Amino acid sequence: MTTPNSVLRAVRMGMLMSQDDFARAVRDAGSRAGQPNDANKRLVQRWEAGTTASPRPIYARALEAVTGLPIESLGFALTIPLAHVTDDGHGGHDMEPTNGHIAPAAPAAEPRPNGNNYSGVWLSRYEYFSSGRDSSFTGLHYVVLLQHGNRLSARSLPGSSDSPLTMDLEIDSHVATGTWTEQTATDGYYLGARYHGAIQLLVEPTGRRMTGKWVGFGKEFDVNTGPWDLIFQSASTNKATLETYNHRPA
Incomplete structure (x- = not known):
């Protein structure tokens, strides 16, 4: 008997994505990483139904990039690197078809030259000025940061804030540059607005702190900026660690 992957389904639905949307996002993540995949709605259905208990590494990396969560937190069984059940339900080695031939799966992206990997749990802290309240405020989230090559993706833990936060960054030496998105709380001051x-x-x-600035539009359609810090908390991304940080920061 197979056990449905209710965790993955809940994450997908929390992202307001259909199975088609989710499959498309997985394909896009693979293309951005230079590791194209063939994710489709049927594959997402197999994942959620538990028919495929362990995605191949090429899909696991894309799933982490899309959700911002480590693969072990998405309801999958632990992946066995070589011989395991493949995404089509048959046993075998982890191989990818290429032009009708079988070739080894694409390797993970090379790490940065200094070998640092910033994956783990970080405290995100930014400051902003509210013109409507004529005061400054601080936004706090615990985020799971995952690194694939020179790309970093961050997603806030659901219990750390009622305003989900995501970040997509590219790191070059000691500089990380990218975008952020926050969906404010529906019952908060900004009434569910997306910034x-x-x-x-x-x-x-x-390597234990990242300091910089954000820029974005405000409620009055002006462009604002302010300080933003990421402060390292733990290198672990296992389920127990994520549960430890799944609360509002002090």
């Missing part, structure tokens, strides 16, 4: 913008952070030599 987004750009961000650039400098990684401190210790």
Whole structure:
């Protein structure tokens, strides 16, 4: 008997995506990483039904990029690197078809030259000025940061804030540049408005803090900016660690 993957289904629905939308996002993530995949609605259905308990690495990396969560937190069984059940339900080695021939799956992107990997749990803290309240405020989230090559993706833990936050960054040496999106709480001051913008952070030599600034539009349709910090908390992304940080920061 197979056990449905209710965790993956809940994550997908929380992202307000249909199975078609989710499959398209997985394909797009693979293309951006230079590792194209053939995700489709039927494959997403097999994942959610539990028919495929462990996605191949090429799909696992794309799933992490789309959801911002480690693969072990998406309801899948642990992936066995070589011989395991493939996405079509048959046993075998992890191989990808190429022009009618069988070739090894594409390797993961090369790590940055200094070998640093910033995956883990971080505290996100930014400041903004509210013109309507004539005061400054601080936004706090615990986020799961995942690194694939020189790309970083961050997604806030659901219990850390009622305003979900995501970030997509590209790191070059000690500089991380990218975009952010926040869906404000429906019962909060901004009534569920969705805000987004750009961000650039400098990684401190210790690798335990990133400091920079954000830019984005405001409620009065002006462009605002302010400080933003990411502060390292834990290198672990296992289920127990995520549960430890799944609460509002002090």
